[in-house]
Amino acid sequence: MLDCRLDEEHEELRRTVAKFARDVVAPAIAEHYENHTFPYELVREMGRLGLFGLPFPEEYGGMGGGYPALCVALEELARVDSSVAITLEAGVSLGAMPVFRFGTEEQRRRWLPRLCAGQALAAFGLTEPGGGSDAGATRTTARYDVTADEWVLDGTKCFITNAGTDITSLITVTAVTGTAPDGSKEISTILVPADTPGLTVGRPYSKVGWSASDTRELSFTGCRVPGANLLGQRGRGYAQFLSILDEGRIAIAALATGLAQGCVDESVRYASEREAFGRPIAANQAIAFKIADMQTRTHLARLAWRDAAGRMSRGEPFKQAAAIAKLYSSEAAVDNARQATQIHGGYGFMNEYPVARFWRDSKILEIGEGTSEIQRILIARSLGLPQPG
Missing domain, CATH: 1.10.540.10 (Acyl-CoA dehydrogenase/oxidase, N-terminal domain)
Incomplete structure (x- = not known):
């Protein structure tokens, strides 16, 4: 059970x-x-x-x-x-x-x-301009210089969280290191210390949400690191980051559940205190039902991520459960943020109210660490459904 x-x-x-x-x-x-x-x-x-x-x-x-x-x-x-x-x-x-x-x-x-x-802090250099959900389209290269026993990186990464803070110490970078036996790209993972010459950290992005987090573009131009900075087996970088993303989706699902619950908390508080026509607006069935639906979504999102985390901890297959949790919880967060803003009315559009932050922060949850569309592909694939050509 x-x-x-x-x-x-x-x-x-x-x-x-x-x-x-x-x-x-x-x-x-x-x-x-x-x-x-x-x-x-x-x-x-x-x-x-x-x-x-x-x-x-x-x-x-x-x-x-x-x-x-x-x-x-x-x-x-x-x-x-x-x-x-x-x-x-x-x-x-x-x-x-x-x-x-x-x-x-x-x-x-x-x-x-x-x-x-x-x-x-460490950052994960995966996404590239023009790559988006196609992580296999990596263009950043890492050439092994045998004489110097160094990897030489060239390329660009984008939307990298924790990339440029004063305490960022390490970037884990996926890069093409050659050609696989089947003719596909050989992708490996290289550890790049943040102070390495040839690594350029861009200016912080101007973002819709997550405004107190650090997100930047990274570029590598003749960036040299020791040969020993190869992470794991050469050519296994693609498999490595897929497994890291599977785990990360559970974490994002938990984060999205928290945002969804925050929307419930703030809506209950506001609707109980705000009066209109001589009574708290929570006494109106239309408001009460919105909040009830919000709590239902949050509860199910929590069950989903805890189920996926439990499977992972027990060493059971969890890829499908993680995709379901990420998909459902991120969409629950967006729905709850929209409804919380509506319940707050004009005040929900004011930045001093937490729901304004929740509304701005929620949308990226349907995009980061695998879009909702990618999650649906993963779930459909796990069911054995034919994949699009």
Whole structure:
């Protein structure tokens, strides 16, 4: 029988992160969001709480909590703010996790302790201009210079989270390193320290949402790193990032669930206090039913990501469950944000109200780490349906 309840340890973590989000994040984030500034002080506090080390073993400076612990924290953070949540999600599941999953012992011990402590951030250099959902269309190249024992990178990556902060230390980059036996591109993963000559970090994007997170373009021009910076087996980069994205979709689903729950929280509060025609607007069935539908979507989204996380933790196949969770929760977040804004009326369009942030932050959840269309393709493929030619 499916049991998606949290155990005592995860429930204690949930309460701790929820209190941090309410007491520390909520009072500070609006100013960062409005000014498009990165919340370094909040990241430091998350590091002190051990949030960046949640899924990693203690021997690397982690908390030993496993992937579900990360997802619990992401949901509670996103319930208050998504910029802070995506900084954690990208730093852990996309930045540090490839090093843990595929790195050598030397690479793990070099990079993971500071990443787990939140003293440094890592980024995942995958998406390229013109590539979009076709990650296999990678054009960035990494040529191996035998004489110097170095990889030489050339190319451009876009929409990279945590790429240009003052504490960014590492970029994990997918690049074409040759031609596979079947004639396709041989894609490998290379670790590029953030201070490497030849790596140029672009200006922060002007974004619709996630305004307090760091997202930039990266370009590589004759960027040289040691040969030992190959992550995992040469030619396995494509398979590596597909597995990282499968895991990351559970994390994004948890984040989206948090945003959806935040919309419910704010709508209940506002509808109970706001009066029209002599009574709280929550007394109107039209408003009450909207909020009931919002909570229903949130509940189902939570069940979906916890189911996927449970399958992953037990070593069971979870690819389909992760795609379902990501698809449903991201669309639930968008629907809830729209309804929460409607319930708030004109105030929902004012940036000082959290639902305005939720509305701006929700749409990217249907795009990042695999669009809704890609999730539907993955689900259909898992059912054995014929694939389009």
